[in-house]
Amino acid sequence: MGLHTLVNDIWTAGIVLQVILAVVLLFRQTWRVFPIFAAYAFFNLFEAAIAYSIYSVYGNKLAYFYVYWACEAISTILGFAVVYEVFGALFSTHQALRRLATNVFRTAVVILIILGIVVIYAQPQADRTAFGSAVMVVAEATRIVEVGLLMFLFLFSTAFGLHWRGQIFGIALGLGLFAAVDLVNVTLRSYFGNGATDILNFARVATFCLSVLMWTAYLAAPERVGVSSEVPERAQLEQWNQAVMELIHR
Amino acid sequence: MITVIVVALALCAVLLFYVAVRSRRKHATLAIRPVDLKAFRTLMDRDDELFLRAQLPRGKFFRLKRQRIRVTLGYVGRIAANASAVLRMTEASRQSAAPEVATAAAQVMELATQIRMQCLLAMGKLCFEYVVPSLQFTPAMLVPKYQSLRDNWSRLGQLQVQNRTPLASAI
Numbered sequence: 082m083g084l085h086t087l088v089n090d091i092w093t094a095g096i097v098l099q100v101i102l103a104v105v106l107l108f109r110q111t112w113r114v115f116p117i118f119a120a121y122a123f124f125n126l127f128e129a130a131i132a133y134s135i136y137s138v139y140g141n142k143l144a145y146f147y148v149y150w151a152c153e154a155i156s157t158i159l160g161f162a163v164v165y166e167v168f169g170a171l172f173s174t175h176q177a178l179r180r181l182a183t184n185v186f187r188t189a190v191v192i193l194i195i196l197g198i199v200v201i202y203a204q205p206q207a208d209r210t211a212f213g214s215a216v217m218v219v220a221e222a223t224r225i226v227e228v229g230l231l232m233f234l235f236l237f238s239t240a241f242g243l244h245w246r247g248q249i250f251g252i253a254l255g256l257g258l259f260a261a262v263d264l265v266n267v268t269l270r271s272y273f274g275n276g277a278t279d280i281l282n283f284a285r286v287a288t289f290c291l292s293v294l295m296w297t298a299y300l301a302a303p304e305r306v307g308v309s310s311e312v313p314e315r316a317q318l319e320q321w322n323q324a325v326m327e328l329i330h331r
Numbered sequence: 332m333i334t335v336i337v338v339a340l341a342l343c344a345v346l347l348f349y350v351a352v353r354s355r356r357k358h359a360t361l362a363i364r365p366v367d368l369k370a371f372r373t374l375m376d377r378d379d380e381l382f383l384r385a386q387l388p389r390g391k392f393f394r395l396k397r398q399r400i401r402v403t404l405g406y407v408g409r410i411a412a413n414a415s416a417v418l419r420m421t422e423a424s425r426q427s428a429a430p431e432v433a434t435a436a437a438q439v440m441e442l443a444t445q446i447r448m449q450c451l452l453a454m455g456k457l458c459f460e461y462v463v464p465s466l467q468f469t470p471a472m473l474v475p476k477y478q479s480l481r482d483n484w485s486r487l488g489q490l491q492v493q494n495r496t497p498l499a500s501a502i
Contacts, residue, residue, distance in 0.1 A: 174422050176437070178444050203333040225337065228344045235351050241447045242415025244422065250355065254348055261344040268337045 084279040089137070091286045096133060098293040099126040105301045111248065117166040118252050121159040122296065128152035150216050157223050163256055164230045170249045171238060178241060185237065186230070193229040197222030204271065217271050224264035231257040251299020255292035262288040363416050364409055371406045374399055393464040400461045404454060411450035414443040 102122055106112050112119035132152065136145045168186060172179045204218050231253060238245060245253070266285045269277060373379065380399075384392050417439060424436035460466045 174425055175418075175440065175444065200333055200337065221337065225340065228341060232344050232347055235347050239351070239354065240451055241444065242411060242418060244415075244419040245351075245355065250351075254352065257344060257348050261341045261348070264341040264344075265338055268334055268341070272334050 084283055088279065088282045088286055091283070091290055092129075092133065095286055095290045095293060096126070096129045098290055098297065099129060102126075102293050102297045102300070105297050109300060111300050115166060115170075115248070115252065117159065117162045121156070121163050124152075124156060124159055128156060146213075153220065157220070157227070160227055160256060160260065161230075163252065164227065164234070167231075167249055167253045167256075168234060171234065171243060171245065175241075175243060178243075182237060186233065189230060189233045190226070193226040196229070197225050200225060214271065217267050221264065221267045221271065224260055224267060227260045228257065228264050231260065247302060247304050248299055251295055255295040255299075258295070259288050259292040363413050366406060366409050366413065371403070374403045374406070396464045397461055400457050400464075404457050407450050407453050407457065411447055411454075414446040414450070417443045418447075 099122070103126055106119050106122060128149075132145060132149050135141055135148055168182070172182050175182075200222050201218050204214075234253060235257070237243075263285060266281045270281055273281075380396065383395060387395065421436045421439045421443070424432055425440060427433045427436065
C-alpha cells in the first residue's frame with residue numbers, strides 16, 4: 082500500500098472520528114460550555130466532508146485547492162478564537178491573575194505577529210508572489226502565532242501552578258499538538274517543495290486524527306476530582322506547627 | 332535559517348505539551364508538604380552569611396553559598412508547590428453558595444497567587460545570586476505572606492462544613 086493511499090485512508094478515518102467527536106459534543110452538551118470549540122469542531126467536519134467529496138468523488142483538484150484553503154482560513158480564525166476561549170476558561174477562577182495574564186497575553190500576541198511578519202518577509206520574493214506559495218507562507222505565519230499563544234498559556238500556567246480542568250486541557254493539548262505539527266508541515270513544504278508532499282500529508286492527517294481522538298477522550302471522560310493528600314498525624318503536625326509559630330512570632 | 336528557527340519552535344512546543352501532560356499526571360494527587368520555616372529562615376540569615384564570608388576563603392565561601400542557595404531554592408519550590416495545591420483545593424470553595432466561604436476562598440486564592448508570584452521573583456533572584464555569589468538578596472518577604480496564607484486557610488477551614496484545620500497545620 083502506497084503512502085498516498087494510506088493518507089487517503091487516514092483522512093477517511095479522520096472524518097469518522099470527527100463524527101464521533103460531534104456526537105460527544107452534542108450528547109454531553111459540551112457545546113454549551115465551549116461554544117467556540119464546538120463551532121471549530123463542526124466546521125472542521127464540514128470542511129472535511131466538502132473537501133473529501135470534491136477530491137475523491139468529483140476529482141476536481143483545482144476546486145479542491147480553493148475550497149481547502151478558503152476553509153483553512155476560516156478554521157484558523159476559529160482556532161484563534163478557541164485559544165481565547167481556553168484563555169478565558171483557564172483564568173475564570175483566578176481573578177487575581179487575570180489582569181496580569183491579559184497584559185502578558187496581549188504582549189505575546191504583538192510579539193508573535195511581528196515574528197509572523199518577519200517570517201513572511203524572510204521568504205524569497207518568488208515564494209511571496211506565486212499564489213500557492215504565498216498561501217503557505219501566510220499559513221506558516223498564522224501557525225506561528227497560534228503555537229506561540231498556546232505555548233504562552235502552558236508556560237504561564239506552569240509558572241503560576243494553575244490547575245487545568247480535564248476538558249480545557251484536552252482542547253488546548255489537541256489544538257497545540259496539531260498546530261505545532263502543521264507548523265512543521267507548512268514550513269518544510271515551503272522548503273522541500275513537492276518532493277516531500279506525501280510524507281508531510283501523512284504527518285498532518287495522522288496528527289489531526291490524534292488530536293480529534295484527544296478531544297473526544299477528554300470531552301467524553303468525566304471530570305476527575307483531585308485526590309487530597311493524606312493529612313499527617315495530628316500530634317506531629319501540632320508539634321511542627323508550634324515550632325513554626327514560635328519562629329514567626331519571636 | 333528561519334526554517335530551522337520555526338521548526339525548533341514547533342519542536343519546543345511539542346516538548347512543552349509533553350511536559351504539561353506528565354506534570355498534570357504527577358499533580359493528580361493534591362500534596363501539601365511540610366515546610367521547615369526555621370531552617371528556611373536560617374538559610375536566609377544574612378548574619379550567618381556575613382560570618383561565613385569573614386571566616387572562609389573567597390572560593391570556599393562561594394561554593395558554600397551556592398550550596399545554601401540550592402537548598403533555599405528547594406524550600407521556595409516547596410512553598411510554591413504548596414501554594415499551587417492550595418489554589419486547586421480552594422477552587423471548589425470559591426463557587427460555594429455561602430458568601431462568607433466564597434469570600435474567604437477568594438482571599439486565600441489571591442494570597443496563594445501572590446505567593447506564587449513572589450516565589451517566581453525569589454527563584455529568579457536566587458538564580459542570579461547563584462551565578463554572581465558576591466550579591467546579597469534575601470527573599471524575606473515570603474515568610475510573612477506564607478504565614479498569612481496559613482491563617483486565611485485556617486479561617487476558610489472553619490467556615491466550611493468539612494473541617495480543613497489539619498491541612499492548615501500541614502502548610
